[in-house]
Amino acid sequence: GESVGLHLPTLSVQEGDNSIINCAYSNSASDYFIWYKQESGKGPQFIIDIRSNMDKRQGQRVTVLLNKTVKHLSLQIAATQPGDSAVYFCAEIRSNRDDKIIFGKGTRLHILP
Amino acid sequence: NAGVTQTPKFRVLKTGQSMTLLCAQDMNHEYMYWYRQDPGMGLRLIHYSVGEGTTAKGEVPDGYNVSRLKKQNFLLGLESAAPSQTSVYFCASSTPTGRVTDTQYFGPGTRLTVL
Numbered sequence: 243g244e245s246v247g248l249h250l251p252t253l254s255v256q257e258g259d260n261s262i263i264n265c266a267y268s269n270s271a272s273d274y275f276i277w278y279k280q281e282s283g284k285g286p287q288f289i290i291d292i293r294s295n296m297d298k299r300q301g302q303r304v305t306v307l308l309n310k311t312v313k314h315l316s317l318q319i320a321a322t323q324p325g326d327s328a329v330y331f332c333a334e335i336r337s338n339r340d341d342k343i344i345f346g347k348g349t350r351l352h353i354l355p
Numbered sequence: 356n357a358g359v360t361q362t363p364k365f366r367v368l369k370t371g372q373s374m375t376l377l378c379a380q381d382m383n384h385e386y387m388y389w390y391r392q393d394p395g396m397g398l399r400l401i402h403y404s405v406g407e408g409t410t411a412k413g414e415v416p417d418g419y420n421v422s423r424l425k426k427q428n429f430l431l432g433l434e435s436a437a438p439s440q441t442s443v444y445f446c447a448s449s450t451p452t453g454r455v456t457d458t459q460y461f462g463p464g465t466r467l468t469v470l
Binding site: 287333 | 395
């Protein structure tokens with residue numbers, strides 16, 4: 243919701259440009275990662291996932307890149323549209339250990355007209 | 356399908372009051388979860404359930420109780436509300452295989468303020 247977004251870093255992108263949202267994860271044992279989109283006043287929505295045996299995965303207009311060396315995850319959104327305005331956060335999971343999910347704090351994506 | 360629904364959407368309580376948040380899902384999911392979301396923090400798991408009649412503690416269970424009497428419903432109770440429980444609460448459910456790597460479907464949230 244809005245109150246959550248007020249404390250988050252914001253990325254402002256011109257409509258039509260590509261967006262890159264970054265996430266640093268905490269545990270080298272995490273083997274599964276998810277990106278969520280949360281629009282104002284709504285619950286999180288699954289966008290795309292990636293397993294640790296992959297470096298890149300593409301969906302419709304979205305690409306997730308995983309760099310295990312530096313524990314970094316990024317979400318690329320191509321040709322950003324007004325409907326992409328939301329808070330985006332990553333989640334890391336240790337599916338081969340305790341299945342614990344750790345959610346990131348998120349980044350607010352603001353689309354400029 | 357309505358997906359995951361939550362009742363109520365908003366609520367204001369006074370310190371010490373009690374209330375129950377209701378989560379319902381019509382997707383026949385085995386797993387259900389309750390999270391809280393606070394400014395500047397990621398979602399934190401309160402309690403979860405792996406099936407009807409079962410519940411388990413998550414990361415921040417203190418001050419909350421849950422029940423899963425029916426597969427489609429997961430209730431979150433606050434027996435004596437405290438201002439620290441002011442938050443947005445999200446319910447989620449996941450696909451029948453029950454693995455955490457399965458997609459979690461979230462409800463729209465309940466915004467709770469404790470005065």
